[in-house]
Amino acid sequence: MKRIAILTSGGDAPGMNAAARAVTRKAIYEGMEVYGINYGYAGLVAGDIRKLEIADVGDIIQRGGTFLYSARYPEFATQEGQLKGIEQLKKFGIEGLVVIGGDGSYHGALALTKHGFPAVGIPGTIDNDIPGTDYTIGFDTAINTVLDAVDKIRDTATSHVRTFVIEVMGRNAGDIALWAGVAGGADVIVVPEQEFDMKEVATKIAEGRERGKKHCLIMLAEGVMPGHEFAEKLSEHGDFHERVSVLGHIVRGGSPTARDRVLASKFGGKAVDLLKEGKGGLCVGIRNEEIVAADIVDTLENGKHKPDMSLYTLNQEISL
Ligand code: ADP
Ligand code: F6P
Numbered sequence: 001m002k003r004i005a006i007l008t009s010g011g012d013a014p015g016m017n018a019a020a021r022a023v024t025r026k027a028i029y030e031g032m033e034v035y036g037i038n039y040g041y042a043g044l045v046a047g048d049i050r051k052l053e054i055a056d057v058g059d060i061i062q063r064g065g066t067f068l069y070s071a072r073y074p075e076f077a078t079q080e081g082q083l084k085g086i087e088q089l090k091k092f093g094i095e096g097l098v099v100i101g102g103d104g105s106y107h108g109a110l111a112l113t114k115h116g117f118p119a120v121g122i123p124g125t126i127d128n129d130i131p132g133t134d135y136t137i138g139f140d141t142a143i144n145t146v147l148d149a150v151d152k153i154r155d156t157a158t159s160h161v162r163t164f165v166i167e168v169m170g171r172n173a174g175d176i177a178l179w180a181g182v183a184g185g186a187d188v189i190v191v192p193e194q195e196f197d198m199k200e201v202a203t204k205i206a207e208g209r210e211r212g213k214k215h216c217l218i219m220l221a222e223g224v225m226p227g228h229e230f231a232e233k234l235s236e237h238g239d240f241h242e243r244v245s246v247l248g249h250i251v252r253g254g255s256p257t258a259r260d261r262v263l264a265s266k267f268g269g270k271a272v273d274l275l276k277e278g279k280g281g282l283c284v285g286i287r288n289e290e291i292v293a294a295d296i297v298d299t300l301e302n303g304k305h306k307p308d309m310s311l312y313t314l315n316q317e318i319s320l
Helices: 016-029 041-048 077-089 103-112 139-160 174-181 197-210 227-235 246-254 259-275 296-302 309-319
Strands: 003-008 031-036 049-052 094-102 121-122 163-168 186-188 216-221 244-246 282-287 288-297
Touching: 003 041, 003 296, 016 031, 016 094, 016 259, 031 041, 031 288, 041 077, 041 103, 077 103, 094 103, 094 139, 094 259, 094 288, 103 121, 103 296, 121 259, 121 296, 139 174, 139 216, 139 244, 139 246, 139 259, 163 174, 163 227, 174 186, 174 216, 174 309, 186 197, 197 216, 197 227, 216 227, 227 244, 246 282, 259 288, 282 296
Parallel strands: 003 031, 003 094, 094 121, 121 282, 163 216, 163 244, 186 216
Antiparallel strands: 031 049, 282 288
């Protein structure tokens, strides 16, 4: 393959820039040409495509967001949208595509693959919810951002002897809540993957108060219910001086951590290796610390993301 393109799609994630940089630089190193597509699949269909040179990806490794911009573009789920996209790729003489995004974006890559156009997926989302990889680009930065907020909330929670419900993103996955919850010493973690009993939560807070505990932190994944609803339901079991903090999109921005930058760079390099060999229809990932590639059809149709629920059990044991 001599000419490839990259796009970023779906929710942005810190480290997407590092991945796009790695793809661009590695491809140029291998003697290939690289094109950048703006605004994900929307830009693909519109032909918002330009050639990338080495300098175009300079000074972005440390930046959050994506210099290629992103978009949610439901029209790409239609055959018409997909064929228009392929037409644009052919017009520019592009032979392979790297898609950096979440599982929705992977479905776009899968559709292109099924139409015979080689696409390789790189997992980029703060949610860490993509099958075929233990970690996604952006997850490590996101949990560190949550952690920073949790440490700050703990200060004020202690001063006022309050209970805080901290709602974090993650769509339907509890990974962010689980990791940041354990790292931040949360008293309770509530995730969609595990049923919970509000009465037990209330009892736990009350017991902590009796022991003289000043703060109580509840880490709530958005996939369970909104933070305010949770706090209202909790208040039916007693007065816990509760407050709610919804961290929201703050968790999606910021400079990527070293881990995310390295992971993104490794994924980018691997994606180019695959396309160079003419291999498409794959998604890259990291499993047991090894960079791997798997069939995108099989990954999406048979793979299932499972968060590390041992963190949940451990937290119950050590948060008392
Ligand atoms: P993410 O990639 O972060 O999961 P989305 O679910 O919004 O985010 O998906 C990103 C984009 O991928 C969508 O806006 C759409 O353009 C494309 N996409 C999503 N689902 C499909 C599908 N079934 N077929 C083709 N393209 C899809
Ligand atoms: O997939 C990333 C994510 O930030 C989810 O955690 C969240 O549910 C969703 O995207 C928010 O989407 P939007 O930015 O479109 O509001």
